[in-house]
Amino acid sequence: MLIGEVARRSGVSSRMLRHYDSLGLVRPTGRTVAGYRQYADADIRRIFHVESLRSLGLSLREIAAALAEESFAPQTLVADLIRRTEERLIRERELLERLRAVEGAEPDDWRDVLRIVELVRTLGSADPPRRLQAVLNPAANEPVPTDLLAAAVLAETEPNMAGALRWALSRAGDDGLAALAAGLTSPDAEIRRRAVQAVAEIPGDAATALLTAALDDPAATVRAPAALAAGARGVSAAEPTLVAMVVAGTNDVDAGEVLGALSQDPESADRILGALNHALTTHEDADIRIRLVQALVELPGTSALATLRSLSADADPSVALVATAFSDLVAAREHS
Template structure:
């Protein structure tokens, strides 16, 4: 059996002699022997134990945890590894939160430590656990310094309380177009809540730049964002949004709002015949539930435009569709249309 002195162990293992002595004091790795001069001598078994300890340390275990498991022949390594994984994940989250906070401070372009402390104070106040307290704070910051904008936007995008999010959105809207680029970026978030809160904030800003971002979202993969963007395009009298509005009616995604937006667009642009024709074309290939919605969407249009289509639906195989068509025809006879 070979033996190694503590100095040689330190040189070859990279573990300091001081740490080796500490291992000895706490009984974690003790040298099996001593020289006549009192120096520690490590046997092959001591070295194997030392390597075992260092391997466990490399996994993130504390010395107390290592001491607990190293001599337990019945312990389950999977339990230890799982515990280390969970601990490491918590550390990663904490590190990410720190980076996020530092980035938020940097985004305010601080000119002094007073600016940094002011931003940190605002961050802490916006992280209160009470949603009503966050809402009150947001209402008090509606005339906030524009340097606070990155912090306000970040807090709004994370805010799950509807009232507090709304108050933050109004505070952000008061800053105008300065918020638009960050909100446009947030529309690409993987988190649907962040996407929708960003969209709602753009709606509240309601400037040409904000509305441009909204209109460009008409093909967004998020159904709620896409639907509201299509309706926004209709409100800006973009006639090419008619087909998209009719698709919303056909699919049942906000069909009532889409029907109203389509009728209003047709009225403002004088394209009543075009709108009614787009609806009629969709009817020809729609399933029964969609046919009912599309037939109901024809209520506001002139009888002269819609009567042939509606009469063709009176014998529809879907009884509800036929009844809807009859109702629309009857309403045309009793009331006014576009």
């Protein structure tokens, strides 16, 4: 079959077929008397093989190496292509986010567009001090658009920088909440956790409602900061998560303090005391039970005194010792 017919039937141009020949990728088996390339069935199969590998994103040099390698493993190729595709998608998502940030900032003219693009680039810098400067000392004293701040908060991994970004975003009030909405529904639990931490620094009922909703998050790493922040705002729905944090040893001291604050309400006090007592009866681990004893001490008045006195005779000496010390403390606190 001559090159023109091969090109017509395969969809590969004659020019590309000549290029394949020059690279040694697909060399026609024969030549006519006049010197024209003549392709056999095996050559045509190789053309389709090359085109299939090209469609997967391989360069012609990589295709040549793959076809020349007798021990070539398709699994290795596919794994490498998956990695490259994932990297490309990450870059494309970053570009899309930058474009949306520019669009969301509603630039008035090209000067605004350039300023916002530079802001996006600076906030995405690998240098934390440079990112911090963009937030605290923006060029021309123009405030950083809320959407850009929210995107930076959700992406920031350096703790000090994250704190500065949350502070800056909190000054935007409810505008900051609207910008964080996407983070609260992200499939990535780490992004949802960052969103909850940022919402926690924004006052008002709207922020409290978002924190309350986050108490149902499937990830404990998201529920914990939501419970601490919502509980500090008097949300009783945070109680079960706070008790679970004490049991797990996750910010248990903070969780105990928030439980104590919630217990200022008599109804909450009864529920929390009951939950802590239930946990004491269902867990045998001494460390867990000591943390529960410490949480009991945070309850106001003498509501936990009976439980502490009963634990003074606990079969575990370490639990009994801690309970005895704290029961004396609670009793003394009541008489002071």
